[in-house]
Amino acid sequence: MKRLAIYCGVSATVGLIIGMAVVNLEPTWNVGSNQALAVQPSATAADRQTARGQAAASMTQEERTSVFVYENANPSVVNISTRSIEVNRFLMMQREAEGAGSGAVFDKEGHIITNYHVVEGADRIEVTMASNKSFLAKLVGGDKEHDIAILKIDAPPEDLRPVAFGYSADLRVGQRVFVLGNPFGWDGTLTTGIISSLNRDLPSRVQGRVMRSLIQTDAAMNPGNSGGPLLNTRSQMIGMCVAIATKTGQNAGVGFAIPIDRIRSIVPELLQNGRVVRADSGVIDVVETDSGNGVVIRRLDPEGPAAQAGLQGFRRVVQRRRQGPIIYETETLDRSQADRIIEVDGEAIRSGAQFRDKIWEYRPGDVIYFTVEREGQIKKVAVTLRAN
Numbered sequence: 001m002k003r004l005a006i007y008c009g010v011s012a013t014v015g016l017i018i019g020m021a022v023v024n025l026e027p028t029w030n031v032g033s034n035q036a037l038a039v040q041p042s043a044t045a046a047d048r049q050t051a052r053g054q055a056a057a058s059m060t061q062e063e064r065t066s067v068f069v070y071e072n073a074n075p076s077v078v079n080i081s082t083r084s085i086e087v088n089r090f091l092m093m094q095r096e097a098e099g100a101g102s103g104a105v106f107d108k109e110g111h112i113i114t115n116y117h118v119v120e121g122a123d124r125i126e127v128t129m130a131s132n133k134s135f136l137a138k139l140v141g142g143d144k145e146h147d148i149a150i151l152k153i154d155a156p157p158e159d160l161r162p163v164a165f166g167y168s169a170d171l172r173v174g175q176r177v178f179v180l181g182n183p184f185g186w187d188g189t190l191t192t193g194i195i196s197s198l199n200r201d202l203p204s205r206v207q208g209r210v211m212r213s214l215i216q217t218d219a220a221m222n223p224g225n226s227g228g229p230l231l232n233t234r235s236q237m238i239g240m241c242v243a244i245a246t247k248t249g250q251n252a253g254v255g256f257a258i259p260i261d262r263i264r265s266i267v268p269e270l271l272q273n274g275r276v277v278r279a280d281s282g283v284i285d286v287v288e289t290d291s292g293n294g295v296v297i298r299r300l301d302p303e304g305p306a307a308q309a310g311l312q313g314f315r316r317v318v319q320r321r322r323q324g325p326i327i328y329e330t331e332t333l334d335r336s337q338a339d340r341i342i343e344v345d346g347e348a349i350r351s352g353a354q355f356r357d358k359i360w361e362y363r364p365g366d367v368i369y370f371t372v373e374r375e376g377q378i379k380k381v382a383v384t385l386r387a388n
Contacts, residue, residue: 065233069178070190072235075130076163077228078103079182080114080137080151082122102181102228103127103151104163104237106267110135112151113267114227115242116142117205119149127153130188141270145206147242148263149227150270163229166236168259171195171215179219179241179255181228193219202243202256208353214256215239221255230257279362280388282306283313283355286341292350294342294373296335309383311339311372336375343371359385 059067082099101118105111112127119125125137135153142149172195179191197216204211215230221244230239239257246254269276282304286295297313300306315334320327341349344358345368362368364387369380 065176066178066190066192069231069233069235070180070188073163073178073180073229073231073237074188074190075161076105077130077180077182077188078105078112079128079185079187080112080118080227081126081128082119083124084122100182100185100224101226102224102241104227104229104240105160106150107162108157108160110153110155110160111140111271112137112153113240113263114149114151115240116144116147116149118227119151120144125151127151128187129155129159131159133159141274143266143270143276145204145209145211146262146266146276147205147211147258148240148266148270150267164234164236165260165264166232166234166238168215168238168261171198171238171259173197176233177217177219177238178231178233179217179221179225179228180231181221181225181241183220183222183224185224191220193217196254200256211242211258213259213262214242215259217255217257218253219255220253225255277364278360278388279364279366279385280304281359281368281383281385282308283311283341283359285313286352286355288351289340294340294349295352295355296338296340298338305383305386306370309370309381311370311381311383312337312374314338339370339372339374341370341372342378345369346371364388 080101080103082101084097084099086095086097099118099122101114103112103114103118106113119139119142122139125139126134127137128134133155135155137151137153140150140152175195177193177195179193181189183189194217195215196218198213200214200216202211202214203209215238217230219230221241225241226243228241229237230241232238238260240260240263241255241257243256244254245256266276282301283297283299283306284301284304285297285299287298288295297306297311300311300313315337317334320329341355343349344355347358349355349358359368362385364385367382367384369382371378371380
């Protein structure tokens with residue numbers, strides 16, 4: 001069955017239009033003409049405290065947990081609004097597009113974590129805290145493939161309450177979870193559900209890439225929840241809301257979140273470099289084999305790690321012939337000595353995408369071993385990876 005994944009940030013730029021009819025918002029009083037409403041005296045602080053205590057005492061344990069999660073985490077959740085100018089060069093016109101999403105306070109220095117798609121292409125980003133204080137934000141770093149971004153606001157430390165981080169490695173299907181964010185721009189909205197599944201894959205916003213091992217939940221997510229936290233019963237952030245599966249553009253009980261352990265590993269790079277620094281072998285292009293047994297190196301960076309280690313790609317052969325005063329050149333590619341990469345560190349390679357993904361599992365400076373075939377001979381070659 002084909003799945004439709006919609007990233008749940010509200011944005012005019014993606015053409016998602018949410019129509020909502022709100023009817024009869026004013027209270028209706030069924031009071032006769034000869035009746036009068038009794039005027040109640042204002043409650044004292046002691047009365048309010050007593051009523052609050054009575055309400056808390058009458059709550060179930062499940063309700064107490066929900067209240068605890070909301071009151072503990074809501075000060076850490078922010079509303080993100082964006083504005084961008086879209087230019088139609090053909091019609092010589094421009095229009096303003098607005099978007100919205102959610103985020104969470106990362107630290108006391110004013111860093112905010114959210115989805116990359118919430119702020120992508122924005123000319124103006126504004127962050128509104130749970131206290132209703134608003135600050136202009138700048139994009140510090142982002143990774144489109146993993147859909148993670150870091151913003152920075154100049155807010156006083158006393159106004160910043162970093163979200164508590166949990167762990168996602170040991171999550172179990174059936175655990176109770178909460179989504180906290182700003183669906184349709186309604187800030188401070190809490191929904192609850194369970195972890196419906198783990199290790200779900202969705203197409204990334206980078207063509208040809210996949211967002212792997214996402215958390216699936218039935219806790220309601222809607223446009224505007226993007227970038228907001230998925231929380232456990234301890235009010236710890238265990239994921240970041242990123243997408244919903246729907247045919248209508250609204251919640252259908254299938255939402256997805258990026259595991260917090262992945263966010264933990266990526267955010268330091270975004271803070272330091274503004275982007276994710278990936279490993280590179282210097283293999284520029286490969287050709288897949290019909291048998292699916294390895295990939296053939298087509299082109300190498302002559303200064304790259306693979307070439308320096310002695311690996312070979314297609315060889316460019318130029319032939320010249322003279323016809324009278326004119327010299328003609330023809331170019332062919334000699335594949336006879338090109339290396340076929342069979343394995344990388346013991347893992348069999350069957351496609352170009354798999355080869356790229358395998359390299360990206362490592363860090364710059366790591367030494368890995370390519371098992372290659374050249375002219376019928378199998379050999380292992382050590383390659384020291386560089387930064388891309």
